[in-house]
Amino acid sequence: MGVMGFFALLFLGALVSTTDDGGDTTVADAPTGTDEEGGGGETEDEGAEDAQPEETPPSLGESIEHGDWEIIVHAIEYDVPTAQLDEFFAEEPSGQWVTVELTVKNISGEPRSFGERDQVLMDEAGSMYRYELWASTLFGFDTNPGSEETGVLAYDVPVDFEVDHMLVNGQGGFADGVRVDLD
Structure with a gap:
């Protein structure tokens, strides 16, 4: 196995890990970020709030x-x-x-x-x-x-x-x- 293959296996291993009870935890189960207090991850709805609002078109005089x-x-x-x-x-x-x-x-x-x-x-x-x-x-x-x-x-x-x-x-x-x- 070449060096690239080794790093690919390491990356995949980091994405999927085995829990104590033998079940699999995938990336979807992992938190996506932390807040300043070290709490839970950001939910999909919270991320939508951070999205940039659509620009309003210019109007008269602009x-x-x-x-x-x-x-x-x-x-x-x-x-x-x-x-x-x-x-x-x-x-x-x-x-x-x-x-x-x-x-x-x-x-x-x-x-x-x-x-x-x-x-x-x-x-x-x-x-x-x-x-x-x-x-x-x-x-x-x-x-x-x-x-x-x-x-x-x-x-x-x-x-x-x-x-x-x-x-x-x-x-x-x-x-x-x-x-x-x-x-």
Whole structure:
């Protein structure tokens, strides 16, 4: 038997030992840890309490870093009159206009273009809504490092639309966005 085999047998021997009455005690019967007073082990329920709680998604006004951008969603407004949008290009919506105001800051080391198209609204059913180019305030084509811009994205959504959240995305169309709660 080689050295590795010897150590494997020692390890297995430590895991399973014989009690005085001839019965076997396995690892499952052994305590999993001790408390400060030297008492019993930690139970499965106690370990669950130590688990980290799920992070809550960011909400309005919170800064999110994603890709080359720091993004802050300031406000959402429902049933916006067309007259409040771009006076030359905005048409009447098929449902209602919902606008989202946000600020973006280029945190990369090079000029970048912000991807308005990658910012989507989601309803409770999981339907995604993209912004309408002609009704939105466009961000600059090349935003220099450290520069920030504020704009409004307009979405043509159904009259009974209720937003569940928004996905903001600073990495581009092939990346997952970051959920932002808008309530």
